[in-house]
Amino acid sequence: MPRDIAHLHHVGHVVSDMTRAVELYRRLGFHVPPPSVPALAPREAAAPEPFGAANTHADLARNFIELVTPVEPGITKGLPPDARIVPLQVPADTLPLVLSRIEATSAQLSGWRDRFEGLHILMFSSPDVDGAADRLTAAGVGHGGVNTVGRPVETPNGMRTELVRYLEIDGAPEGRVGVVAHLDPEFQHTRHLEHPNGAQDLVEAVLCVPEGQLPLVRERYEQYLDRPISTEGPVTLLTRADLSDLLPGEVPPALPAFVACTVAVPDIARVRALLAENGLPVRETARGEPFVPAEAALGAALIFREI
Template identity: 85%
Template sequence: MPHDITRLHHVGHVVSDMAQAIALYRRLGFHVPPPSVPALAPSEGAAPEPFGAANAHADLSRSFVELVTPVKPGSTAGLPPDARIVPLQAPPENLPVLLSRIEATSTQLRGWCDRFEGLHILMFSSPDVDAAADRLTAAGVGHGGVNTVGRPVETPNGVRTEPVRYLEIDGAPEGRIGVVADLDPEFQHARHLDHPNGAQDLVEAVLCVPDGQLSPVRERYERYLGRPISAEGPVTLMAKADLPDLLPGEDPPVLPALVACAVTVPDVARVCALLKEGGLPVRETGRGEPFVPAESALGAALIFREA
Protein backbone atom coordinates (compact mmCIF):
# COMPACT_ATOMS: atom_id res chain seq x y z
CA MET A 1 0.00 0.00 0.00
CA PRO A 2 1.52 3.40 -0.93
CA HIS A 3 2.51 5.67 1.94
CA ASP A 4 0.62 8.93 2.36
CA ILE A 5 3.84 10.60 3.64
CA THR A 6 6.77 10.13 1.30
CA ARG A 7 9.53 12.60 2.12
CA LEU A 8 10.28 16.04 3.57
CA HIS A 9 8.41 19.05 2.22
CA HIS A 10 10.41 21.70 4.07
CA VAL A 11 12.12 22.69 7.28
CA GLY A 12 11.79 26.13 8.81
CA HIS A 13 14.87 27.90 10.15
CA VAL A 14 13.67 30.57 12.58
CA VAL A 15 16.07 33.51 12.82
CA SER A 16 16.16 36.86 14.55
CA ASP A 17 17.77 38.78 11.67
CA MET A 18 16.64 37.93 8.15
CA ALA A 19 19.38 39.93 6.43
CA GLN A 20 22.03 38.03 8.39
CA ALA A 21 20.36 34.68 7.65
CA ILE A 22 20.14 35.30 3.91
CA ALA A 23 23.80 36.36 3.84
CA LEU A 24 24.72 33.14 5.67
CA TYR A 25 22.75 30.89 3.31
CA ARG A 26 24.31 32.57 0.31
CA ARG A 27 27.74 31.85 1.81
CA LEU A 28 26.56 28.25 2.25
CA GLY A 29 26.04 28.19 -1.50
CA PHE A 30 22.27 28.58 -1.79
CA HIS A 31 20.38 30.90 -4.08
CA VAL A 32 18.05 32.82 -1.75
CA PRO A 33 15.84 35.57 -3.19
CA PRO A 34 14.79 38.62 -1.18
CA PRO A 35 12.26 37.83 1.55
CA SER A 36 8.57 38.64 1.48
CA VAL A 37 6.79 40.35 4.36
CA PRO A 38 3.05 41.08 4.69
CA ALA A 39 1.99 44.69 5.12
CA LEU A 40 -1.14 46.48 6.21
CA ALA A 41 -2.08 50.17 6.27
CA PRO A 42 -2.41 51.32 9.89
CA SER A 43 -5.20 53.70 8.85
CA GLU A 44 -7.23 54.45 5.77
CA GLY A 45 -5.11 56.16 3.13
CA ALA A 46 -1.81 55.42 4.91
CA ALA A 47 1.01 53.45 3.30
CA PRO A 48 1.12 49.72 4.15
CA GLU A 49 3.53 48.84 6.97
CA PRO A 50 5.21 45.46 7.50
CA PHE A 51 4.06 43.19 10.31
CA GLY A 52 3.73 39.51 11.20
CA ALA A 53 6.56 37.41 9.77
CA ALA A 54 8.98 37.61 6.85
CA ASN A 55 10.16 34.56 4.98
CA ALA A 56 12.43 33.48 2.16
CA HIS A 57 12.95 30.08 0.52
CA ALA A 58 15.99 28.19 -0.70
CA ASP A 59 14.05 26.13 -3.24
CA LEU A 60 15.08 22.57 -4.07
CA SER A 61 13.73 20.06 -6.60
CA ARG A 62 10.91 18.68 -4.40
CA SER A 63 11.37 20.62 -1.18
CA PHE A 64 12.82 23.77 0.31
CA VAL A 65 14.46 25.34 3.33
CA GLU A 66 12.47 28.25 4.71
CA LEU A 67 14.04 31.18 6.52
CA VAL A 68 11.50 32.93 8.72
CA THR A 69 11.60 35.73 11.28
CA PRO A 70 9.03 37.65 13.32
CA VAL A 71 8.55 41.28 12.31
CA LYS A 72 7.74 44.12 14.67
CA PRO A 73 4.72 46.08 13.38
CA GLY A 74 5.84 48.99 11.22
CA SER A 75 9.53 48.07 11.52
CA THR A 76 11.97 46.84 8.89
CA ALA A 77 14.71 46.07 11.45
CA GLY A 78 16.55 42.89 10.50
CA LEU A 79 15.17 42.91 6.95
CA PRO A 80 17.37 43.50 3.90
CA PRO A 81 16.67 46.69 1.90
CA ASP A 82 15.31 44.64 -1.03
CA ALA A 83 12.66 42.84 1.08
CA ARG A 84 9.42 42.54 -0.91
CA ILE A 85 6.51 44.19 0.91
CA VAL A 86 3.26 42.35 0.10
CA PRO A 87 0.13 44.36 1.00
CA LEU A 88 -2.60 42.13 2.39
CA GLN A 89 -5.61 41.79 0.15
CA ALA A 90 -8.68 40.25 1.75
CA PRO A 91 -12.38 40.99 2.01
CA PRO A 92 -13.06 43.22 5.04
CA GLU A 93 -15.11 40.49 6.70
CA ASN A 94 -12.14 38.07 6.52
CA LEU A 95 -9.50 40.53 7.67
CA PRO A 96 -9.91 40.10 11.46
CA VAL A 97 -9.39 36.32 11.24
CA LEU A 98 -6.41 36.76 8.91
CA LEU A 99 -4.80 39.33 11.20
CA SER A 100 -5.37 37.08 14.22
CA ARG A 101 -3.65 34.16 12.51
CA ILE A 102 -0.68 36.26 11.41
CA GLU A 103 -0.25 37.71 14.89
CA ALA A 104 -0.45 34.22 16.43
CA THR A 105 2.27 33.04 14.05
CA SER A 106 4.46 36.03 14.88
CA THR A 107 4.04 35.43 18.62
CA GLN A 108 4.94 31.77 18.16
CA LEU A 109 8.06 32.70 16.16
CA ARG A 110 9.19 35.13 18.86
CA GLY A 111 8.80 32.36 21.45
CA TRP A 112 10.89 30.00 19.36
CA CYS A 113 13.59 32.64 18.89
CA ASP A 114 13.68 33.09 22.66
CA ARG A 115 14.05 29.32 23.05
CA PHE A 116 16.88 29.17 20.52
CA GLU A 117 17.61 30.32 16.98
CA GLY A 118 17.43 27.33 14.67
CA LEU A 119 15.07 24.73 13.19
CA HIS A 120 11.55 24.81 14.64
CA ILE A 121 9.44 23.71 11.67
CA LEU A 122 9.33 20.22 10.12
CA MET A 123 6.78 19.53 7.39
CA PHE A 124 6.37 16.20 5.60
CA SER A 125 5.23 15.92 1.98
CA SER A 126 2.17 13.93 0.96
CA PRO A 127 0.63 13.00 -2.41
CA ASP A 128 -2.73 12.79 -0.59
CA VAL A 129 -2.93 15.12 2.42
CA ASP A 130 -6.60 14.25 3.00
CA ALA A 131 -5.75 10.56 3.33
CA ALA A 132 -2.91 11.48 5.69
CA ALA A 133 -5.36 13.49 7.81
CA ASP A 134 -7.77 10.54 8.00
CA ARG A 135 -4.99 8.12 8.97
CA LEU A 136 -3.63 10.45 11.65
CA THR A 137 -7.11 10.85 13.12
CA ALA A 138 -7.60 7.07 13.17
CA ALA A 139 -4.21 6.69 14.89
CA GLY A 140 -5.23 9.13 17.63
CA VAL A 141 -2.92 11.92 16.45
CA GLY A 142 -4.52 15.32 17.03
CA HIS A 143 -4.30 17.87 14.24
CA GLY A 144 -6.05 20.99 13.00
CA GLY A 145 -7.51 19.50 9.84
CA VAL A 146 -6.55 20.28 6.26
CA ASN A 147 -6.31 24.01 5.52
CA THR A 148 -5.69 25.83 2.25
CA VAL A 149 -3.72 29.05 1.94
CA GLY A 150 -2.40 30.98 -1.05
CA ARG A 151 1.30 31.75 -1.49
CA PRO A 152 2.30 34.54 -3.93
CA VAL A 153 4.81 33.26 -6.48
CA GLU A 154 6.80 35.36 -8.94
CA THR A 155 6.43 33.90 -12.45
CA PRO A 156 7.49 35.16 -15.89
CA ASN A 157 3.84 36.24 -16.32
CA GLY A 158 3.68 38.14 -13.05
CA VAL A 159 2.72 37.16 -9.51
CA ARG A 160 0.44 34.14 -9.25
CA THR A 161 -1.09 32.52 -6.19
CA GLU A 162 -0.01 28.97 -5.47
CA PRO A 163 -2.55 27.02 -3.37
CA VAL A 164 -0.93 25.22 -0.43
CA ARG A 165 -2.88 22.50 1.41
CA TYR A 166 -1.54 21.45 4.79
CA LEU A 167 -2.29 20.26 8.30
CA GLU A 168 -0.48 20.89 11.58
CA ILE A 169 -0.08 18.20 14.22
CA ASP A 170 -1.01 19.14 17.78
CA GLY A 171 1.31 19.29 20.76
CA ALA A 172 4.79 18.54 19.38
CA PRO A 173 7.24 20.11 21.88
CA GLU A 174 10.03 20.38 19.30
CA GLY A 175 8.10 22.87 17.13
CA ARG A 176 5.60 22.98 14.28
CA ILE A 177 5.20 19.51 12.76
CA GLY A 178 2.81 18.84 9.93
CA VAL A 179 1.99 17.47 6.51
CA VAL A 180 1.78 19.46 3.25
CA ALA A 181 0.52 18.43 -0.17
CA ASP A 182 3.35 17.76 -2.62
CA LEU A 183 4.69 20.84 -4.37
CA ASP A 184 2.55 21.80 -7.36
CA PRO A 185 4.51 21.00 -10.58
CA GLU A 186 2.70 23.87 -12.30
CA PHE A 187 4.79 26.28 -10.22
CA GLN A 188 8.11 24.42 -10.36
CA HIS A 189 9.38 26.49 -13.28
CA ALA A 190 9.21 29.58 -11.05
CA ARG A 191 11.55 28.13 -8.42
CA HIS A 192 15.24 29.02 -8.31
CA LEU A 193 17.18 25.73 -8.41
CA ASP A 194 20.52 27.04 -9.67
CA HIS A 195 22.40 26.90 -6.37
CA PRO A 196 26.18 27.43 -6.47
CA ASN A 197 26.56 24.44 -4.11
CA GLY A 198 24.47 22.28 -6.46
CA ALA A 199 21.89 21.46 -3.77
CA GLN A 200 19.17 19.18 -5.12
CA ASP A 201 16.83 18.00 -2.37
CA LEU A 202 16.14 18.07 1.37
CA VAL A 203 16.45 14.46 2.52
CA GLU A 204 16.79 14.31 6.31
CA ALA A 205 15.96 16.15 9.52
CA VAL A 206 17.67 15.21 12.79
CA LEU A 207 15.67 15.41 16.01
CA CYS A 208 17.61 15.15 19.29
CA VAL A 209 15.74 14.19 22.48
CA PRO A 210 16.75 13.89 26.15
CA ASP A 211 18.32 10.61 27.19
CA GLY A 212 15.67 8.12 28.22
CA GLN A 213 12.96 9.66 26.01
CA LEU A 214 13.85 8.12 22.66
CA SER A 215 11.29 5.31 22.80
CA PRO A 216 8.12 7.43 23.24
CA VAL A 217 9.32 9.97 20.64
CA ARG A 218 10.02 7.14 18.19
CA GLU A 219 6.52 5.76 18.76
CA ARG A 220 5.06 9.23 18.20
CA TYR A 221 6.89 9.75 14.90
CA GLU A 222 6.00 6.27 13.68
CA ARG A 223 2.35 7.23 14.18
CA TYR A 224 2.99 10.46 12.28
CA LEU A 225 4.60 8.61 9.36
CA GLY A 226 2.40 5.51 9.45
CA ARG A 227 5.43 3.21 9.35
CA PRO A 228 8.60 2.36 11.32
CA ILE A 229 11.45 4.87 11.43
CA SER A 230 14.18 3.73 9.04
CA ALA A 231 17.76 4.66 8.23
CA GLU A 232 16.56 6.00 4.86
CA GLY A 233 14.81 8.92 6.57
CA PRO A 234 13.10 11.31 6.29
CA VAL A 235 13.66 11.90 10.03
CA THR A 236 16.46 10.63 12.26
CA LEU A 237 15.92 10.43 16.01
CA MET A 238 18.88 10.69 18.38
CA ALA A 239 19.25 10.58 22.16
CA LYS A 240 21.54 13.34 23.41
CA ALA A 241 24.19 10.84 24.51
CA ASP A 242 24.37 9.47 20.96
CA LEU A 243 24.37 12.78 19.11
CA PRO A 244 28.20 13.16 19.10
CA ASP A 245 28.41 9.86 17.16
CA LEU A 246 26.54 11.51 14.30
CA LEU A 247 27.41 15.19 14.76
CA PRO A 248 30.70 15.60 16.65
CA GLY A 249 30.85 18.77 18.72
CA GLU A 250 27.12 19.55 18.59
CA ASP A 251 25.51 20.47 21.94
CA PRO A 252 21.88 21.65 21.64
CA PRO A 253 20.95 24.37 24.17
CA VAL A 254 17.54 22.81 24.91
CA LEU A 255 15.79 19.53 24.11
CA PRO A 256 13.89 18.18 22.31
CA ALA A 257 15.17 20.07 19.29
CA LEU A 258 15.55 19.77 15.56
CA VAL A 259 19.32 20.10 15.39
CA ALA A 260 20.24 19.50 11.74
CA CYS A 261 19.04 18.85 8.23
CA ALA A 262 20.71 17.27 5.20
CA VAL A 263 20.63 18.23 1.54
CA THR A 264 21.94 16.25 -1.41
CA VAL A 265 24.58 17.68 -3.73
CA PRO A 266 26.34 16.19 -6.79
CA ASP A 267 29.88 16.94 -5.58
CA VAL A 268 30.77 17.26 -1.89
CA ALA A 269 34.39 18.18 -2.65
CA ARG A 270 33.17 21.20 -4.60
CA VAL A 271 30.86 22.13 -1.71
CA CYS A 272 33.68 21.87 0.85
CA ALA A 273 35.84 24.15 -1.27
CA LEU A 274 33.00 26.67 -1.57
CA LEU A 275 32.37 26.61 2.19
CA LYS A 276 36.01 27.13 3.04
CA GLU A 277 36.22 29.96 0.51
CA GLY A 278 33.28 31.53 2.36
CA GLY A 279 35.10 31.27 5.69
CA LEU A 280 32.79 28.58 7.10
CA PRO A 281 34.11 25.69 9.21
CA VAL A 282 33.50 22.18 7.93
CA ARG A 283 33.31 19.10 10.14
CA GLU A 284 32.62 15.45 9.30
CA THR A 285 29.62 13.47 10.50
CA GLY A 286 29.91 9.94 11.85
CA ARG A 287 28.85 8.82 8.36
CA GLY A 288 31.75 10.70 6.76
CA GLU A 289 29.64 13.54 5.35
CA PRO A 290 30.68 17.22 5.62
CA PHE A 291 28.58 19.52 7.76
CA VAL A 292 28.64 23.11 8.93
CA PRO A 293 28.17 23.20 12.73
CA ALA A 294 25.20 24.92 14.34
CA GLU A 295 27.38 27.50 16.07
CA SER A 296 28.38 28.82 12.63
CA ALA A 297 24.97 28.42 10.99
CA LEU A 298 22.54 30.30 13.26
CA GLY A 299 21.71 27.30 15.42
CA ALA A 300 21.10 24.61 12.79
CA ALA A 301 23.78 22.22 11.57
CA LEU A 302 23.68 21.65 7.80
CA ILE A 303 24.81 18.32 6.35
CA PHE A 304 25.81 17.87 2.70
CA ARG A 305 25.25 14.40 1.23
CA GLU A 306 26.56 13.31 -2.13
CA ALA A 307 23.68 12.23 -4.35
Protein backbone atom coordinates (compact mmCIF):
# COMPACT_ATOMS: atom_id res chain seq x y z
CA MET A 1 0.00 0.00 0.00
CA PRO A 2 1.51 3.37 -0.99
CA ARG A 3 2.42 5.70 1.87
CA ASP A 4 0.43 8.92 2.14
CA ILE A 5 3.65 10.89 2.76
CA ALA A 6 6.33 10.32 0.17
CA HIS A 7 9.08 12.92 0.50
CA LEU A 8 9.75 16.58 1.29
CA HIS A 9 7.54 19.13 -0.47
CA HIS A 10 9.47 22.22 0.62
CA VAL A 11 11.31 23.99 3.38
CA GLY A 12 10.75 27.67 4.07
CA HIS A 13 13.68 29.98 4.80
CA VAL A 14 12.38 33.09 6.58
CA VAL A 15 14.64 36.07 5.89
CA SER A 16 14.85 39.73 6.87
CA ASP A 17 16.04 41.11 3.54
CA MET A 18 14.80 39.45 0.37
CA THR A 19 17.40 41.19 -1.79
CA ARG A 20 20.23 39.64 0.25
CA ALA A 21 18.51 36.25 0.30
CA VAL A 22 18.04 36.08 -3.46
CA GLU A 23 21.65 37.15 -4.01
CA LEU A 24 22.87 34.51 -1.52
CA TYR A 25 20.94 31.65 -3.13
CA ARG A 26 22.17 32.64 -6.56
CA ARG A 27 25.74 32.53 -5.21
CA LEU A 28 24.93 29.08 -3.79
CA GLY A 29 24.20 28.06 -7.36
CA PHE A 30 20.41 28.15 -7.55
CA HIS A 31 18.27 29.75 -10.19
CA VAL A 32 16.02 32.06 -8.17
CA PRO A 33 13.44 34.24 -9.95
CA PRO A 34 12.46 37.68 -8.65
CA PRO A 35 10.10 37.42 -5.66
CA SER A 36 6.39 38.11 -5.81
CA VAL A 37 4.45 40.13 -3.28
CA PRO A 38 0.66 40.57 -3.10
CA ALA A 39 -0.87 44.02 -3.23
CA LEU A 40 -4.26 45.41 -2.30
CA ALA A 41 -5.75 48.89 -2.44
CA PRO A 42 -6.06 50.16 1.15
CA ARG A 43 -9.20 52.08 0.21
CA GLU A 44 -11.50 52.52 -2.75
CA ALA A 45 -9.86 54.09 -5.84
CA ALA A 46 -6.41 53.94 -4.21
CA ALA A 47 -3.42 52.29 -5.87
CA PRO A 48 -2.63 48.75 -4.70
CA GLU A 49 0.07 48.57 -2.02
CA PRO A 50 2.29 45.57 -1.28
CA PHE A 51 1.66 43.80 2.01
CA GLY A 52 1.65 40.38 3.66
CA ALA A 53 4.67 38.38 2.53
CA ALA A 54 7.06 38.28 -0.40
CA ASN A 55 8.35 34.93 -1.58
CA THR A 56 10.22 33.10 -4.29
CA HIS A 57 11.36 29.52 -4.89
CA ALA A 58 14.41 27.57 -5.94
CA ASP A 59 12.43 24.91 -7.80
CA LEU A 60 13.56 21.29 -7.99
CA ALA A 61 12.05 18.31 -9.79
CA ARG A 62 9.59 17.33 -7.04
CA ASN A 63 10.01 20.01 -4.35
CA PHE A 64 11.55 23.41 -3.67
CA ILE A 65 13.25 25.74 -1.22
CA GLU A 66 11.12 28.78 -0.44
CA LEU A 67 12.52 32.18 0.48
CA VAL A 68 9.95 34.29 2.31
CA THR A 69 9.85 37.56 4.23
CA PRO A 70 7.04 39.52 5.90
CA VAL A 71 6.13 42.81 4.24
CA GLU A 72 4.73 45.80 6.09
CA PRO A 73 1.81 47.46 4.25
CA GLY A 74 3.09 49.83 1.58
CA ILE A 75 6.77 49.28 2.48
CA THR A 76 9.11 47.70 -0.06
CA LYS A 77 12.35 48.01 1.91
CA GLY A 78 14.43 44.85 1.52
CA LEU A 79 12.71 43.84 -1.73
CA PRO A 80 14.73 43.79 -4.96
CA PRO A 81 13.76 46.38 -7.59
CA ASP A 82 12.52 43.64 -9.92
CA ALA A 83 10.12 42.19 -7.32
CA ARG A 84 6.81 41.35 -8.99
CA ILE A 85 3.84 43.12 -7.43
CA VAL A 86 0.72 40.96 -7.81
CA PRO A 87 -2.51 42.95 -7.34
CA LEU A 88 -5.20 40.79 -5.74
CA GLN A 89 -8.75 40.98 -7.02
CA VAL A 90 -10.91 40.43 -3.95
CA PRO A 91 -14.70 40.94 -3.76
CA ALA A 92 -15.64 43.60 -1.23
CA ASP A 93 -17.68 41.16 0.88
CA THR A 94 -14.70 38.82 1.38
CA LEU A 95 -12.01 41.51 1.69
CA PRO A 96 -11.99 41.61 5.53
CA LEU A 97 -11.49 37.83 5.75
CA VAL A 98 -8.72 37.82 3.13
CA LEU A 99 -6.99 40.74 4.86
CA SER A 100 -7.15 39.07 8.27
CA ARG A 101 -5.67 35.83 6.94
CA ILE A 102 -2.81 37.56 5.13
CA GLU A 103 -2.10 39.76 8.15
CA ALA A 104 -2.05 36.68 10.40
CA THR A 105 0.44 34.98 8.08
CA SER A 106 2.63 38.08 8.01
CA ALA A 107 2.54 38.35 11.81
CA GLN A 108 3.52 34.68 12.13
CA LEU A 109 6.45 35.19 9.74
CA SER A 110 7.54 38.25 11.69
CA GLY A 111 7.52 36.26 14.91
CA TRP A 112 9.65 33.53 13.38
CA ARG A 113 12.06 36.06 11.87
CA ASP A 114 12.40 37.80 15.22
CA ARG A 115 13.13 34.43 16.88
CA PHE A 116 15.91 33.85 14.34
CA GLU A 117 16.51 34.18 10.62
CA GLY A 118 16.52 30.70 9.12
CA LEU A 119 14.33 27.65 8.43
CA HIS A 120 10.89 27.74 10.04
CA ILE A 121 8.74 25.78 7.58
CA LEU A 122 8.77 22.06 6.78
CA MET A 123 6.11 20.58 4.52
CA PHE A 124 5.85 16.95 3.42
CA SER A 125 4.57 15.90 -0.01
CA SER A 126 1.63 13.53 -0.31
CA PRO A 127 -0.06 11.67 -3.16
CA ASP A 128 -3.20 11.58 -0.98
CA VAL A 129 -3.48 14.59 1.31
CA ASP A 130 -7.05 13.67 2.32
CA GLY A 131 -5.90 10.19 3.34
CA ALA A 132 -3.02 11.74 5.27
CA ALA A 133 -5.49 13.99 7.08
CA ASP A 134 -7.68 11.02 8.04
CA ARG A 135 -4.67 9.01 9.25
CA LEU A 136 -3.31 11.88 11.34
CA THR A 137 -6.72 12.45 12.90
CA ALA A 138 -7.01 8.75 13.77
CA ALA A 139 -3.54 8.88 15.35
CA GLY A 140 -4.56 11.82 17.53
CA VAL A 141 -2.45 14.38 15.65
CA GLY A 142 -4.28 17.71 15.56
CA HIS A 143 -4.41 19.68 12.33
CA GLY A 144 -6.49 22.33 10.64
CA GLY A 145 -8.01 20.13 7.95
CA VAL A 146 -7.29 20.19 4.24
CA ASN A 147 -7.33 23.67 2.74
CA THR A 148 -7.25 24.70 -0.92
CA VAL A 149 -5.64 27.92 -2.14
CA GLY A 150 -5.00 29.27 -5.61
CA ARG A 151 -1.49 30.29 -6.69
CA PRO A 152 -1.17 32.55 -9.75
CA VAL A 153 1.28 31.05 -12.25
CA GLU A 154 2.63 32.75 -15.34
CA THR A 155 2.48 30.40 -18.33
CA PRO A 156 3.19 30.85 -22.05
CA ASN A 157 -0.58 31.20 -22.46
CA GLY A 158 -0.98 33.85 -19.76
CA MET A 159 -1.70 33.72 -16.03
CA ARG A 160 -3.31 30.57 -14.69
CA THR A 161 -4.25 29.45 -11.21
CA GLU A 162 -2.57 26.40 -9.70
CA LEU A 163 -4.61 24.85 -6.90
CA VAL A 164 -2.58 23.84 -3.83
CA ARG A 165 -4.13 21.52 -1.24
CA TYR A 166 -2.49 21.31 2.17
CA LEU A 167 -2.92 20.86 5.89
CA GLU A 168 -1.01 22.32 8.82
CA ILE A 169 -0.23 20.26 11.90
CA ASP A 170 -1.10 21.87 15.23
CA GLY A 171 1.36 22.80 17.94
CA ALA A 172 4.79 22.11 16.42
CA PRO A 173 7.09 24.40 18.45
CA GLU A 174 9.83 24.27 15.80
CA GLY A 175 7.69 26.08 13.21
CA ARG A 176 5.13 25.39 10.52
CA VAL A 177 4.87 21.67 9.78
CA GLY A 178 2.35 20.15 7.43
CA VAL A 179 1.45 18.08 4.40
CA VAL A 180 0.91 19.30 0.83
CA ALA A 181 -0.42 17.48 -2.19
CA HIS A 182 2.26 16.57 -4.75
CA LEU A 183 3.25 19.34 -7.14
CA ASP A 184 0.82 19.51 -10.05
CA PRO A 185 2.56 18.05 -13.15
CA GLU A 186 0.40 20.26 -15.34
CA PHE A 187 2.41 23.26 -14.14
CA GLN A 188 5.82 21.59 -14.04
CA HIS A 189 6.83 23.16 -17.35
CA THR A 190 6.57 26.61 -15.74
CA ARG A 191 9.27 25.80 -13.16
CA HIS A 192 12.96 26.43 -13.81
CA LEU A 193 14.69 23.18 -12.86
CA GLU A 194 18.20 23.80 -14.19
CA HIS A 195 20.61 25.25 -11.62
CA PRO A 196 24.31 26.09 -11.91
CA ASN A 197 24.98 23.81 -8.92
CA GLY A 198 23.06 20.97 -10.56
CA ALA A 199 20.60 20.63 -7.64
CA GLN A 200 17.91 18.04 -8.35
CA ASP A 201 16.13 17.20 -5.11
CA LEU A 202 15.54 18.38 -1.55
CA VAL A 203 16.24 15.23 0.46
CA GLU A 204 16.62 16.15 4.12
CA ALA A 205 15.70 18.63 6.83
CA VAL A 206 17.73 18.66 10.06
CA LEU A 207 15.86 19.39 13.30
CA CYS A 208 17.80 20.10 16.51
CA VAL A 209 15.92 19.54 19.78
CA PRO A 210 16.68 19.66 23.53
CA GLU A 211 18.39 16.53 24.85
CA GLY A 212 15.52 15.35 27.03
CA GLN A 213 12.90 15.89 24.32
CA LEU A 214 14.46 13.75 21.59
CA PRO A 215 12.35 10.59 22.26
CA LEU A 216 9.10 12.58 22.28
CA VAL A 217 9.98 14.49 19.11
CA ARG A 218 11.00 11.26 17.41
CA GLU A 219 7.64 9.72 18.32
CA ARG A 220 5.85 12.81 17.03
CA TYR A 221 7.59 12.76 13.63
CA GLU A 222 7.10 9.02 13.29
CA GLN A 223 3.38 9.70 13.71
CA TYR A 224 3.55 12.40 11.05
CA LEU A 225 5.40 10.14 8.60
CA ASP A 226 3.71 6.85 9.60
CA ARG A 227 7.10 5.13 9.68
CA PRO A 228 10.27 5.06 11.79
CA ILE A 229 12.80 7.88 11.47
CA SER A 230 15.77 6.59 9.49
CA THR A 231 19.10 7.75 8.12
CA GLU A 232 17.47 7.80 4.67
CA GLY A 233 15.51 10.97 5.61
CA PRO A 234 13.47 12.97 5.05
CA VAL A 235 14.03 14.27 8.60
CA THR A 236 17.14 13.98 10.74
CA LEU A 237 16.61 14.54 14.47
CA LEU A 238 19.49 15.39 16.75
CA THR A 239 20.48 17.21 19.93
CA ARG A 240 22.88 20.14 20.35
CA ALA A 241 25.76 17.71 21.03
CA ASP A 242 24.86 15.63 17.97
CA LEU A 243 24.73 18.77 15.83
CA SER A 244 28.35 19.68 16.51
CA ASP A 245 29.30 16.12 15.53
CA LEU A 246 27.34 16.13 12.27
CA LEU A 247 27.95 19.76 11.30
CA PRO A 248 31.21 20.94 12.92
CA GLY A 249 31.06 24.52 14.13
CA GLU A 250 27.26 24.80 13.97
CA VAL A 251 25.36 26.14 16.99
CA PRO A 252 21.54 26.08 17.04
CA PRO A 253 19.99 29.57 17.20
CA ALA A 254 17.26 28.26 19.52
CA LEU A 255 15.75 24.94 20.53
CA PRO A 256 13.91 23.33 18.90
CA ALA A 257 14.96 24.59 15.46
CA PHE A 258 15.35 23.48 11.88
CA VAL A 259 19.07 24.11 11.40
CA ALA A 260 19.91 22.75 7.95
CA CYS A 261 18.62 21.15 4.79
CA THR A 262 20.26 18.89 2.22
CA VAL A 263 20.01 19.03 -1.56
CA ALA A 264 21.06 16.23 -3.91
CA VAL A 265 23.44 17.04 -6.76
CA PRO A 266 25.09 14.85 -9.41
CA ASP A 267 28.57 16.42 -9.23
CA ILE A 268 30.08 17.48 -5.89
CA ALA A 269 33.28 18.69 -7.57
CA ARG A 270 31.20 21.10 -9.64
CA VAL A 271 29.51 22.40 -6.48
CA ARG A 272 32.81 22.87 -4.65
CA ALA A 273 34.26 24.84 -7.57
CA LEU A 274 31.16 27.05 -7.80
CA LEU A 275 31.11 27.81 -4.06
CA ALA A 276 34.83 28.65 -4.10
CA GLU A 277 34.38 30.89 -7.13
CA ASN A 278 31.56 32.72 -5.36
CA GLY A 279 33.58 33.19 -2.15
CA LEU A 280 31.42 31.07 0.12
CA PRO A 281 32.98 29.16 3.06
CA VAL A 282 32.66 25.39 2.96
CA ARG A 283 32.97 22.86 5.78
CA GLU A 284 32.67 19.07 5.85
CA THR A 285 29.91 17.11 7.58
CA ALA A 286 30.70 13.98 9.57
CA ARG A 287 29.65 12.10 6.41
CA GLY A 288 32.21 13.97 4.32
CA GLU A 289 29.63 16.11 2.54
CA PRO A 290 30.32 19.81 1.89
CA PHE A 291 28.09 22.35 3.58
CA VAL A 292 27.86 26.12 3.75
CA PRO A 293 27.57 27.10 7.43
CA ALA A 294 24.54 28.92 8.76
CA GLU A 295 26.56 32.03 9.62
CA ALA A 296 27.26 32.48 5.90
CA ALA A 297 23.79 31.43 4.72
CA LEU A 298 21.34 33.65 6.61
CA GLY A 299 20.86 31.26 9.52
CA ALA A 300 20.36 27.92 7.72
CA ALA A 301 23.22 25.56 6.87
CA LEU A 302 23.00 24.08 3.37
CA ILE A 303 24.39 20.56 2.78
CA PHE A 304 25.18 19.14 -0.65
CA ARG A 305 24.90 15.38 -1.19
CA GLU A 306 26.13 13.61 -4.33
CA ILE A 307 23.71 11.18 -5.94
